[in-house]
Amino acid sequence: MHNTRCLEDSAAAHPETSIVDLKWPDDPAEIPDWVYTDQRIYEREHERIFLGPTWNYVALEAELPRPGDYIRSYIGSIPIIVARDQDGRVHAFENRCAHRGAEFCKTYRGSTQRFICPYHQWTYDLSGALVSVPFRRGVKGKGGLPEDFKLDAHHLRNLNIACRNGVIFASRHDDMESLEAYLGPEILSQFDSIFDGRDLKILGVHRNTMPANWKLYQENLKDPYHATLLHTYLTTFGLFVAGNKTAIMTDAKGRHATLCNARPAGGPKTTTARPKSAPSMRRCNLPIRASSSLSPSTTIRGPAMRSRSGRISSCCGRPIFSARGRSCRWASTSSC
Ligand code: FES
Numbered sequence: 477m478h479n480t481r482c483l484e485d486s487a488a489a490h491p492e493t494s495i496v497d498l499k500w501p502d503d504p505a506e507i508p509d510w511v512y513t514d515q516r517i518y519e520r521e522h523e524r525i526f527l528g529p530t531w532n533y534v535a536l537e538a539e540l541p542r543p544g545d546y547i548r549s550y551i552g553s554i555p556i557i558v559a560r561d562q563d564g565r566v567h568a569f570e571n572r573c574a575h576r577g578a579e580f581c582k583t584y585r586g587s588t589q590r591f592i593c594p595y596h597q598w599t600y601d602l603s604g605a606l607v608s609v610p611f612r613r614g615v616k617g618k619g620g621l622p623e624d625f626k627l628d629a630h631h632l633r634n635l636n637i638a639c640r641n642g643v644i645f646a647s648r649h650d651d652m653e654s655l656e657a658y659l660g661p662e663i664l665s666q667f668d669s670i671f672d673g674r675d676l677k678i679l680g681v682h683r684n685t686m687p688a689n690w691k692l693y694q695e696n697l698k699d700p701y702h703a704t705l706l707h708t709y710l711t712t713f714g715l716f717v718a719g720n721k722t723a724i725m726t727d728a729k730g731r732h733a734t735l736c737n738a739r740p741a742g743g744p745k746t747t748t749a750r751p752k753s754a755p756s757m758r759r760c761n762l763p764i765r766a767s768s769s770l771s772p773s774t775t776i777r778g779p780a781m782r783s784r785s786g787r788i789s790s791c792c793g794r795p796i797f798s799a800r801g802r803s804c805r806w807a808s809t810s811s812c
């Protein structure tokens with residue numbers, strides 16, 4: 477179990493402290509508060525993790541079923557748009573105008589031919605390419621942009637895309653390994669047992685705003701200690717009982733994790749069936765339930781199991797951060 481140091485000891489209370497002077501406590505299991513509260517830590521994490529060599533879940537393809545469909549999303553605190561062009565290809569680009577950086581798209585989800593920035597009406601197509609600029613040649617022969625202004629030099633900042641079984645990930649990093657290599661075989665198997673390629677149907681979206689550092693939610697998923705105490709439905713329905721077998725499987729680099737737990741004796745026996753492939757759970761001989769956290773910001777929750785009706789329920793979530801790094805809005809999409 478971790479202890480946290482009191483705030484008076486933390487760098488948050490001493491902003492003049494250099495970040496390189498921050499000291500981890502002698503007890504490595506003790507977590508200092510500044511890990512969660514220091515703005516400089518947050519900014520470094522944002523730059524190196526979210527904008528670094530990671531794949532970030534951004535949308536489901538089912539949220540963009542037709543050409544022209546788009547949805548707003550985030551990588552860390554960077555607002556982005558995921559859009560399907562007229563040829564059916566999916567693109568992701570920053571929701572920041574190439575002119576003066578305005579966040580030009582304010583609608584959560586919709587369908588369009590063009591994105592027009594409201595500030596000076598620079599206009600972009602569904603791939604993020606700049607297609608028109610007002611007063612480019614000036615007015616009555618006066619003013620306008622320089623002769624050598626090139627539309628294609630002002631594309632919205634594009635993101636790299638990886639899609640697997642209807643789930644879309646994006647990365648700002650230009651030299652990313654494949655999504656499959658990034659997840660590794662164990663976590664990929666867990667991912668595929670939920671998103672197995674069947675068509676997804678959007679059941680709804682819910683969002684929460686939580687005053688918390690982004691790491692807390694990821695850590696919470698690896699905390700079975702609270703589960704049977706806080707979530708009483710788990711014990712009420714015999715789904716997860718203290719003392720039953722539990723394991724956390726990780727990928728080789730320890731970035732992602734799957735929490736597996738065996739159904740306790742006396743728990744419900746007939747509501748679910750084991751997924752066809754789940755080697756991560758087979759390896760630790762825990763055949764029943766799992767939820768996964770994919771670094772840096774995705775959770776896949778719900779039973780990785782097919783119910784008797786043949787439906788698979790699942791949800792993908794992504795935290796969306798405030799610039800201050802201490803609160804996050806939580807958006808999740810349910811599908812079956
Ligand atoms: S900031 Fe978008 S057109 Fe000027």
Ligand SMILES: [Fe+2]
Pocket residue numbers: 696702703706707
């Ligand atoms: Fe919980």
